[in-house]
Amino acid sequence: MSGDTPTLSVQDLETHFFTRQGVAKAVDNVSFDVGKGEIMGLVGESGSGKSVTGFSIIGLVDPPGEVVGGKVMFNGSDLVGLPEEQMQQLRGNRIAMIFQDPMMTLNPVLRIDTQMIETLVTHDKSISKDEARQRSRDALGQVGIPSPDERLKAYPHQFSGGMRQRVAIAIALLNKPDLIIADEPTTALDVTIQGQILFEAQKLCRETGTALIWITHDLAVVAGLADKICVMYAGRIVEQGAIDDVLDHAVHPYTVGLLGSVPGHNTRGHRLYQIPGMTPSLLNLPKGCAFQARCPKADGTCEAEPGIDEPVPGRQVRCFHPQMEAAATGGQEGTPS
Ligand SMILES: Nc1ncnc2c1ncn2[C@@H]1O[C@H](COP(=O)(O)OP(=O)(O)OP(=O)(O)O)[C@@H](O)[C@H]1O
């Protein structure tokens, strides 16, 4: 692999759901790269297409959904249309997904040690059972499971929900995959545990070069974790760039609104901004920009489809009216009120 090839390069990805009510473009022309060791935060409101993006990358979209266009280049080769058998091998091996529901990863009828050791041995046939057990124990310790030796012998149902999620995360980290897609895995965990898991994930990426996509609606999580951020709205990425740049100077009115609705040190005693209106149904999108009905900047121009622009170097935005004054003044002065 050449040093320049990103671990993952998603290009013009399109995933549609063919429902009785019509075609929902859940992922519409989505493109981004995640390099070796890089962490990308994928954020957006409920229903914006974050999970479907993740599932599309790993080939887990089921009918009525279908990846209908684009490429998912993984270490330089396209995963779209790869036979299921090869995809399965990648999933158990080079690509891991952590789901919101840990039971999507865990097998309810197998002891934790059996599952972890099997994961390791499938990946590396030469590993001894003792070594596999040692690594499993270490992995449980890493995600904050007390007495990992005893816990290894337990079945999934003997753990609390939060503990089960930590085990699922430990399994995802075990083989040091090239790519991890984590779909809101820490939402249900308490903040100290969440912090510990984010720290371990970050460490893994730095040390082993794992590329990580962290899906969440929690901007605070992404702020502390990610190198770059993609903001999704109604199936499209409306803004992407380096994390600090975007958080300090968001230019898409949707991102500006999202940031304005997060409690911060200077918002105490003030009412938080709330983006007016609701996420539109994908089956009933307006012509042009999907955000126009909720956008303080919208005008007649927005009835056309905004393309991807680069108003500031390194930043991609889909908007006819990027809030450049926010970029210029350095922060939330651009928050609509
Ligand atoms: N099985 C399905 N059948 C029909 N449409 C679907 C299906 N799954 C997803 N969709 C469509 O895809 C859209 C995006 O769903 P997705 O689960 O990716 O949202 P999300 O951003 O992950 O939301 P959340 O934050 O609630 O997890 C949905 O709004 C819906 O229109």
Ligand SMILES: [Mg+2]
């Ligand atoms: Mg989701």
